[in-house]
Amino acid sequence: MKITRVEATPLYIELKIDILDINKTNGLSVVLVEVETDEGHLGHGITAIMDEDVVASAVNDLAGPTIIGENPMANERIWEKLYWQLTPRGQTGYGGHAIAAIDVALWDIKGKVLGEPVWRLLGGARPTVPLYATFGFGFFDRDQIGEAAKLWRENGFDRLKMTVGMNALKRRDDERRPLLEAIREDRIRVRNVREAAGEEAELFVDANCSLDQYHAIMLANWIEEYDIAFFEEPITHNNVRQMAEMRTRTKVPVAAGQTETLAYRFRDFITAGAVDVLQPNVVIGGGYTQIQKVAGMAHAFNMPIDNGGAFPFHNMHLHAGVMNGGMVEYHHVSVECCKAFFKGLPEPKDGWLDLPETPGLGFEPDMDAVRELAKAPKSMGQGKG
Ligand SMILES: [Mg+2]
Numbered sequence: 001m002k003i004t005r006v007e008a009t010p011l012y013i014e015l016k017i018d019i020l021d022i023n024k025t026n027g028l029s030v031v032l033v034e035v036e037t038d039e040g041h042l043g044h045g046i047t048a049i050m051d052e053d054v055v056a057s058a059v060n061d062l063a064g065p066t067i068i069g070e071n072p073m074a075n076e077r078i079w080e081k082l083y084w085q086l087t088p089r090g091q092t093g094y095g096g097h098a099i100a101a102i103d104v105a106l107w108d109i110k111g112k113v114l115g116e117p118v119w120r121l122l123g124g125a126r127p128t129v130p131l132y133a134t135f136g137f138g139f140f141d142r143d144q145i146g147e148a149a150k151l152w153r154e155n156g157f158d159r160l161k162m163t164v165g166m167n168a169l170k171r172r173d174d175e176r177r178p179l180l181e182a183i184r185e186d187r188i189r190v191r192n193v194r195e196a197a198g199e200e201a202e203l204f205v206d207a208n209c210s211l212d213q214y215h216a217i218m219l220a221n222w223i224e225e226y227d228i229a230f231f232e233e234p235i236t237h238n239n240v241r242q243m244a245e246m247r248t249r250t251k252v253p254v255a256a257g258q259t260e261t262l263a264y265r266f267r268d269f270i271t272a273g274a275v276d277v278l279q280p281n282v283v284i285g286g287g288y289t290q291i292q293k294v295a296g297m298a299h300a301f302n303m304p305i306d307n308g309g310a311f312p313f314h315n316m317h318l319h320a321g322v323m324n325g326g327m328v329e330y331h332h333v334s335v336e337c338c339k340a341f342f343k344g345l346p347e348p349k350d351g352w353l354d355l356p357e358t359p360g361l362g363f364e365p366d367m368d369a370v371r372e373l374a375k376a377p378k379s380m381g382q383g384k385g
Pocket of ligand 1: 206208232233258308309310
């Protein structure tokens with residue numbers, strides 16, 4: 001069997017937010033990769049949280065032509081080839097995103113050829129995965145975010161994540177003292193969410209790398225009284241030394257890893273004691289081929305893994321597959337984004353997601369919807385997740 005075609009489509013998916021009468025739009029950048037074989041198999045992978053045009057170009061102009069003619073079942077061989085082409089000196093970043101999208105498509109093909117869902121090829125540890133809901137976005141004001149927490153509780157989620165930090169470092173050139181003001185507002189927002197969600201709910205916060213160490217520690221200590229189960233990406237560029245030090249200065253557990261594209265970064269997180277929870281993401285961190293190795297490292301070091309960086313329908317296969325799988329992130333904006341161009345996605349029940357028995361990923365892109373979405377304006381480097 002041979003790969004005959006590799007095609008990436010850059011997408012910027014703009015979504016209308018229809019919660020609590022909020023009339024806002026939010027968008028996500030995604031690259032969809034389609035891989036075809038000479039035996040007629042089609043596999044689909046995605047990547048996200050990057051500029052969609054750059055990564056699509058890396059796939060269409062570089063990586064795709066390199067792997068034409070390769071056997072799609074040889075995912076280790078192909079991964080190695082792409083590593084030396086796109087990230088030969090261990091560079092993390094966009095090259096890793098391109099590898100991830102291709103690798104996910106290869107596993108989709110592998111499942112279809114073997115007649116098994118991807119989660120079973122990864123080990124088949126359990127047929128259902130626990131979810132946490134990412135609901136608490138910056139587009140809610142401090143009162144709305146409490147109302148939203150109640151709404152998600154009513155929808156069966158007792159594990160809830162909200163954003164903090166509000167892009168404070170990114171905004172500091174245009175605004176005075178945005179970090180202190182951002183975390184003061186966060187303290188109120190977290191309190192409102194805890195009061196609305198009730199004491200049984202598990203709460204998580206995520207700063208998306210938008211704070212410095214000083215403000216991240218200050219915020220962690222302020223919100224410790226609200227029983228925070230982890231503080232995700234608290235510090236800019238996931239600084240290993242500063243996160244390790246942060247862990248000695250707060251009781252709130254630290255989590256990171258969703259935007260890391262090479263395995264050695266996870267090794268550094270582990271050996272430096274930088275995090276309590278590792279958060280590899282299959283659509284960012286090199287696909288299933290690399291992330292199952294990260295899961296293996298986590299297992300050896302007895303560290304939990306949970307999904308950060310969203311895209312639950314791809315990450316559920318990892319957490320159901322490996323024995324030390326953890327929670328999957330049911331991120332509202334990312335779920336709605338996937339619903340815009342995938343058919344056959346599973347629906348959560350009581351905070352859990354059942355894995356499909358269908359070979360491969362178990363869902364397919366709606367290529368008519370993809371072609372329509374591809375005509376929309378791109379993010380011009382503003383795509384986010
Ligand atoms: Mg995150």
